[in-house]
Amino acid sequence: MSNSDIRIEQSRSNPDRIVGAVLRTLPEYFGFESAIVEYCENARDKKYKTFVASIGKSQTVGFAMLVVNSETTAELWVMAVLREFHGKGIGAKLVDAVETEARKKKCKYMLVKTVGPSQNDPNYFKTFNFYLKQGYELLMECDFIWVGSFCAMLLKKL
Ligand SMILES: CC(C)(COP(=O)(O)OP(=O)(O)OC[C@H]1O[C@@H](n2cnc3c(N)ncnc32)[C@H](O)[C@@H]1OP(=O)(O)O)[C@@H](O)C(=O)NCCC(=O)NCCS
DSSP, X not given: OOGGGOXXXXXXXXXXXXXHHHHTTOTTTOOOHHHHHHHHHHHHSTTEEEEEEEETTTEEEEEEEEEEOSSSEEEEEEEXXXXXXXXXXXXXXXXXXXXXXXXXXXXXXXXXXXXXXXXXXHHHHHHHHHHHHXXXXXXXXXXXXXXXXXXXXXXXXX
């Protein structure tokens, strides 16, 4: 699979099905069904835009959701790539797509929240490093946004 085989498109019909299907393949990252249900509800809400990555005829391999929080700031709400496709450049292309959309909306910054390094979760260390690689910087880490886990907020100037 080469980088040019990966297609990214905004999903206009049933994005919640794609979100739920991909998240349920990654229980070590998304272990709470209630959180998955909430992400699916977000996907049905027009405020959130879902970008879907596919390869071949139409095999869905990942997605990223964007929400515009204010006139200046957008948020990469949640993203995931099927495990067998990690490390093939799909995540980077999804980040690029949501950033392009946020720039079109005249946003100056992109925010992303993820489980922070203080949590000592080996899986989320990888996620955190992935965001650093995409040009995001740690703004703050705290234990009062999510119950029971450290939340890292990362920011990138668009
Ligand atoms: C995080 C995730 C979306 C990244 O997607 P991906 O398709 O595996 O990432 P890519 O292959 O596009 O990686 C892009 C770049 O980041 C780098 N990268 C990826 N993981 C990395 C890591 N753990 N440490 C350092 N760099 C990393 C890659 O080497 C690549 O660099 P390159 O462009 O120089 O080759 C994916 O691994 C995933 O779905 N993880 C589980 C769910 C998750 O954590 N979602 C985010 C919730 S907040």
